[in-house]
């Protein structure tokens with residue numbers, strides 16, 4: 001028995017969404033026909049002009065180390081994106097290119113958070129936030145939202161959670177898993193609390209482009225001029241351009257914070273893949289139509305999934321404004337018995353029963369800090385959605 005693990009490693013929980021994905025693929029490899037509604041990545045191919053740029057980069061020998069924080073051309077394109085999309089003006093020294101938005105979140109927390117600092121995380125939240133905070137020695141303080149409030153926390157909810165050790169708000173709109181999109185007024189109220197109480201903000205905006213029904217994403221860093229100097233904005237190409245495997249994210253913010261993130265990256269990973277950086281450059285500067293087409297398709301699927309789920313007795317599903325998830329309320333089924341007679345105690349038990357008995361993968365709300373719900377991804381074909389929902393319908397009917 002190996003006993004050499006550090007306390008840090010012993011305390012680390014693996015990502016539940018990655019674990020579910022691995023389990024689903026394992027079952028599929030054994031021949032079980034699992035419908036995977038647990039996935040967190042678009043099912044579309046990366047647009048071809050982006051792949052072409054990567055091939056060209058290889059052909060031209062652009063395969064060596066780049067500056068650790070990314071190539072200047074890509075930083076320029078990122079500055080242009082922030083200015084045009086978010087009204088945020090940064091220079092190149094305020095931008096770092098990282099290995100996915102995940103590394104940017106990790107690095108931002110590492111450079112802002114000291115041992116014992118409290119970091120506010122509105123729930124439900126993306127699974128990695130709390131682990132990333134704990135890895136930095138910080139203390140995650142979860143602030144629950146309510147379904148009736150569209151899974152959004154109010155400024156008052158946040159203010160009530162702020163104490164002497166609170167330093168950071170880790171914010172995510174559009175939200176994974178709920179799909180909640182905060183509007184400008186809601187952001188203004190939250191921004192003012194952060195300013196009044198001297199909080200810093202890490203704003204994860206990776207789902208920015210995936211908003212529906214005419215909604216517009218607003219970056220919290222843009223709603224008050226003073227907030228830009230206290231906010232690290234994180235974004236990337238993974239979700240908008242269907243580039244999850246390319247591993248390119250970026251962050252922009254106060255020069256000192258970005259420099260520290262770059263220094264950290266320089267010691268840990270060096271540059272993100274040179275070829276992927278060229279691909280991300282093509283994505284940011286290239287035509288917008290492929291993204292618009294994906295968004296239209298996602299919106300169609302969202303509407304279909306919400307309608308179907310609401311027609312299942314006992315399920316209640318609100319219509320999310322963004323991302324590619326729905327977060328239906330399954331609390332009516334908690335306390336029922338699964339096929340082998342075991343009581344379903346929480347959404348984790350329910351998701352397990354759904355996987356075992358209905359061969360559909362969904363992520364339990366427990367993974368996101370909010371039980372009583374499951375996350376269903378519609379980043380899969382209509383055919384899969386139909387098949388998955390049919391199975392869910394039969395499963396829930398049998399559960400009674």
Ligand SMILES: Cc1ncc(COP(=O)(O)O)c(C=O)c1O
Pocket residue numbers: 040099100101102103126172175176204206236237238239244247248249
């Ligand atoms: C809210 C949120 N932030 C960040 C990420 C990570 O993005 P990337 O693949 O660019 O690292 C994800 C991916 O699931 C996410 O849902």
